[in-house]
Amino acid sequence: MFRVETSDRTEVVDVTDRVADEIPDSVSSGVCTVFVRHTTAGVVVQEAESGLLEDIEEFAEDLAPSDGDYRHDRIDDNADAHLRATVLGESVSVPVEDGELATGTWQSILLVECDGPRTRKVDVVVTS
Numbered sequence: 001m002f003r004v005e006t007s008d009r010t011e012v013v014d015v016t017d018r019v020a021d022e023i024p025d026s027v028s029s030g031v032c033t034v035f036v037r038h039t040t041a042g043v044v045v046q047e048a049e050s051g052l053l054e055d056i057e058e059f060a061e062d063l064a065p066s067d068g069d070y071r072h073d074r075i076d077d078n079a080d081a082h083l084r085a086t087v088l089g090e091s092v093s094v095p096v097e098d099g100e101l102a103t104g105t106w107q108s109i110l111l112v113e114c115d116g117p118r119t120r121k122v123d124v125v126v127t128s
């Protein structure tokens with residue numbers, strides 16, 4: 001598990017290297033599951049090109065308008081963030097080969113903050 005500090009309400013953070021650091025030396029091949037313990041943040045596998053990161057932020061915001069008429073806003077005022085996270089998903093699984101993440105050339109693991117700034121906990125579970 002590691003923590004990520006976000007600084008904006010919507011923000012994409014490349015956590016690939018931090019996930020890779022969590023793979024135990026004892027694991028040669030297996031599956032790495034990355035799971036965010038939150039209901040207003042998601043995790044996706046996507047290219048970490050700077051323009052695309054901004055596009056993903058805008059895309060996430062477009063998934064649920066901030067000025068929508070949401071029931072949850074009566075108690076917490078962040079329904080838009082919950083709905084965005086619902087679409088993005090709370091986990092991804094990545095194969096491990098030779099002790100390393102077996103991602104494609106352009107694939108990175110991205111935490112998508114939908115209700116920052118906050119401190120997020122990211123679990124990494126590797127099974128062989």
Ligand code: ZN
Nearest residue numbers: 076078079082
């Ligand atoms: Zn809420």
